[in-house]
Amino acid sequence: MLDSATSLRTAIERFVKLTQEEWEMLLPCLKELELQKGELFAKEVARAHLVGFLLEGNMRHFYTKDGVEQTTYFYFEGHFVSSYISCITGKPSELTIEALTDCKLLTFSYTDMRKLFDVSHKWERFGRLIAEYLAIGLEERMADLLLLSPEERYIKLLEGGKQKIIERIPQQYISGYLGITPVSLSRIRQRLLKK
Amino acid sequence: MLDSATSLRTAIERFVKLTQEEWEMLLPCLKELELQKGELFAKEVARAHLVGFLLEGNMRHFYTKDGVEQTTYFYFEGHFVSSYISCITGKPSELTIEALTDCKLLTFSYTDMRKLFDVSHKWERFGRLIAEYLAIGLEERMADLLLLSPEERYIKLLEGGKQKIIERIPQQYISGYLGITPVSLSRIRQRLLKK
DNA sequence: CCCAGTGATTAACAAAAGATAAGAAATAGT
DNA sequence: ACTATTTCTTATCTTTTGTTAATCACTGGG
Numbered sequence: 001m002l003d004s005a006t007s008l009r010t011a012i013e014r015f016v017k018l019t020q021e022e023w024e025m026l027l028p029c030l031k032e033l034e035l036q037k038g039e040l041f042a043k044e045v046a047r048a049h050l051v052g053f054l055l056e057g058n059m060r061h062f063y064t065k066d067g068v069e070q071t072t073y074f075y076f077e078g079h080f081v082s083s084y085i086s087c088i089t090g091k092p093s094e095l096t097i098e099a100l101t102d103c104k105l106l107t108f109s110y111t112d113m114r115k116l117f118d119v120s121h122k123w124e125r126f127g128r129l130i131a132e133y134l135a136i137g138l139e140e141r142m143a144d145l146l147l148l149s150p151e152e153r154y155i156k157l158l159e160g161g162k163q164k165i166i167e168r169i170p171q172q173y174i175s176g177y178l179g180i181t182p183v184s185l186s187r188i189r190q191r192l193l194k195k
Numbered sequence: 196m197l198d199s200a201t202s203l204r205t206a207i208e209r210f211v212k213l214t215q216e217e218w219e220m221l222l223p224c225l226k227e228l229e230l231q232k233g234e235l236f237a238k239e240v241a242r243a244h245l246v247g248f249l250l251e252g253n254m255r256h257f258y259t260k261d262g263v264e265q266t267t268y269f270y271f272e273g274h275f276v277s278s279y280i281s282c283i284t285g286k287p288s289e290l291t292i293e294a295l296t297d298c299k300l301l302t303f304s305y306t307d308m309r310k311l312f313d314v315s316h317k318w319e320r321f322g323r324l325i326a327e328y329l330a331i332g333l334e335e336r337m338a339d340l341l342l343l344s345p346e347e348r349y350i351k352l353l354e355g356g357k358q359k360i361i362e363r364i365p366q367q368y369i370s371g372y373l374g375i376t377p378v379s380l381s382r383i384r385q386r387l388l389k390k
Numbered sequence: 391c392c393c394a395g396t397g398a399t400t401a402a403c404a405a406a407a408g409a410t411a412a413g414a415a416a417t418a419g420t
Numbered sequence: 421a422c423t424a425t426t427t428c429t430t431a432t433c434t435t436t437t438g439t440t441a442a443t444c445a446c447t448g449g450g
Contacts, residue, residue, distance in 0.1 A: 065342050072341050085334045088327045117323070121316040128312070128319060131326035132283045138333035139280045145340040146267050146374045147260050149408095150437080171398065179341045184437055186399055345407080366428065379407055381429050 005030060008053045008106050011078055015129040022122050029112040033105045041081065041097040041105075049090075049110040052081040057103030060173055063095050071176035074100075076164050081105065084134060087113075100169070150180045151188050200225060203248045203301050206273055210324040217317050224307040228300045236276060236292040236300075244285075244305040247276040252298030255368055258290050266371035269295075271359050276300065279329060282308075295364070345375045346383050 008030070009023060033052065035041060041052060041059060054077050061073040061083070075081045075097075086093035087110035116123035144153055157178070158166060165174060175185040203225070204218060228247065230236060236247060236254060249272050256268040256278070267290075270276045281288035282305035311318035339348055352373070353361060360369060370380040 063338060063342055070342055072338065085331055089331060117320070121319060124316060124319045124323060125312070128323035128326055131323055131330055135326055135330040135333055136280055136284060138330055138337055142333055142337050142340065143258060143267065145337065146371070147258055147265055176341070181438060182398075183400090183439080187437085190399080365426095367426095376408060377428075378409080378430090382407085385429080 004032070004055050004104070004106055007055060007078065011053065011080070012126065015133070016122055016126045018122065022120060025116055025120065025123070026108065026112075029108040031107050033107050035099040035103040035105070037099055037101050039099050041099065041103075049087040050082065050107050051084070051087065051110055051113065052105040052107045054079055054081050055104040055106060058100040058168055059097055059103060060100050060169070061095055061097045062176065069096075069176075071173040074165055074169055074173070074177070076168075080130070082110075084130075088131075100173075145179060150178055150184065151191070153178050154185065154188050155192070199227070199250050199299070199301055202250060202273065206248065206275070207321065210328070211317055211321045213317065217315060220311055220315065220318070221303065221307075224303040226302050228302050230294040230298040230300070232294055232296050234294050236294065236298075244282045245277070245302050246279070246282065246305055246308065247300040247302045249274055249276050250299040250301060253295040253363055254292055254298060255295050255364070256290055256292045257368075257371065264291075264371075266368040269360055269364055269368070269372070271363075275325070277305075279325075283326075295368075340374060345373055345379065346386070348373050349380065349383050350387070 005027065009018065012018065012026075035057070041050075054075050056077055058077075059075040059081055060071050061075065061081075062069045062071040064070070072095075081097060083093035083095050083097065086095075113123075113127070117127050144156065148156065157174070165177070169177075171185055172182045175182045178185065180188075200222065204213065207213065207221075230252070236245075249270050251272055253272075254270040254276055255266050256270065256276075257264045257266040259265070270292075276292060278288035278290050278292065281290075308318075308322070312322050339351065343351065352369070360372070364372075366380055367377045370377040373380065375383075
């Protein structure tokens with residue numbers, strides 16, 4: 001627990017530096033959680049508005065449309081996992097987060113987080129920076145979807161900093177992330193090989 | 196100036212209630228700006244990291260790819276206008292904001308905003324809530340692009356709360372917002388008429 | 391070592407989108 | 421009111437994607 005908490009603290013301090021006192025405001029809110037491959041994180045926990053910090057493993061995050069799962073995001077160690085939008089809005093999440101491998105997480109409730117926002121300017125700032133970080137990622141994602149063709153998006157994924165996705169995630173899920181079908185991704189790969 | 200400042204205060208107070216004192220922290224940072232139809236807001240101002248509040252008029256926001264403009268967002272009265280991501284990241288903006296009609300704005304620099312974040316927990320919270328608001332919008336946008344077909348996205352635009360876009364924005368720009376060409380949008384409209 | 395199950399590829403066809411160009415409709419300016 | 425521009429629609433053709441189904445490749449369990 002100590003090690004894992006340290007790893008969380010490091011992640012938080014990429015956004016704001018904490019005093020020991022500030023750090024100890026969060027500590028009692030933390031719980032450990034282990035998930036086996038295939039288990040779900042967000043669905044049942046959606047109404048509890050849980051935020052996770054991924055210590056080990058990979059997860060994916062998908063919407064369900066007409067009974068079909070559409071993967072839209074992946075999580076790796078050292079990053080926060082949450083249907084954050086549903087935490088923010090308070091509305092039930094329409095997405096599911098699934099462990100792609102066995103996972104270890106630290107969790108805390110967004111309700112507790114909100115309390116920290118209230119009592120601490122520093123934690124409030126953390127909240128701002130996390131939301132900004134989210135927005136930056138989403139903006140780039142949206143721009144890619146609007147400006148690039150599926151093939152260009154795949155090339156960008158290959159060449160861009162998202163190596164982990166290529167290395168660790170099955171293609172059927174990557175295709176969802178790119179907004180196309182697995183069949184179409186396979187064709188794109190074939191086309192690129194012939195160049 | 197007084198009226199317009201009141202309108203800005205109302206917009207801000209949809210996020211946080213301000214005391215008179217807090218409000219007066221922002222007041223001296225405000226400047227009025229008028230743009231004529233076709234004039235640009237963000238491009239030259241990108242490095243100044245200006246944030247605008249739109250009092251009158253409509254604007255659009257577009258990326259330029261291979262010399263072609265791709266519209267991705269619209270602004271209407273009563274809303275904030277900014278390449279906010281570039282304010283946050285400090286990187287120069289790759290997007291341009293253009294007045295679609297004559298416009299009146301109140302502006303302030305993000306540098307000033309940042310100072311308010313430093314000295315006031317309340318303003319910091321405003322920063323968080325703005326970023327969260329941005330993220331919520333972007334997440335929905337991204338999900339729509341990944342989950343819906345162009346036709347479904349157009350129908351959602353027709354039926355959803357974005358009436359202003361349909362009413363006031365030329366189709367050539369709407370098509371960019373939907374991620375398709377103007378020709379394709381015209382065909383979709385034709386298809387829907389025949390149903 | 392074989393077999394079942396899953397994931398990836400390939401094939402064939404239908405539907406939709408992009409590109410380009412030409413024509414119709416709407417708008418703005420004089 | 422008329423012309424000039426711009427915007428929207430329509431048409432044609434090519435490219436790409438979606439869909440469905442069959443095949444191939446890989447993995448893990450017995």
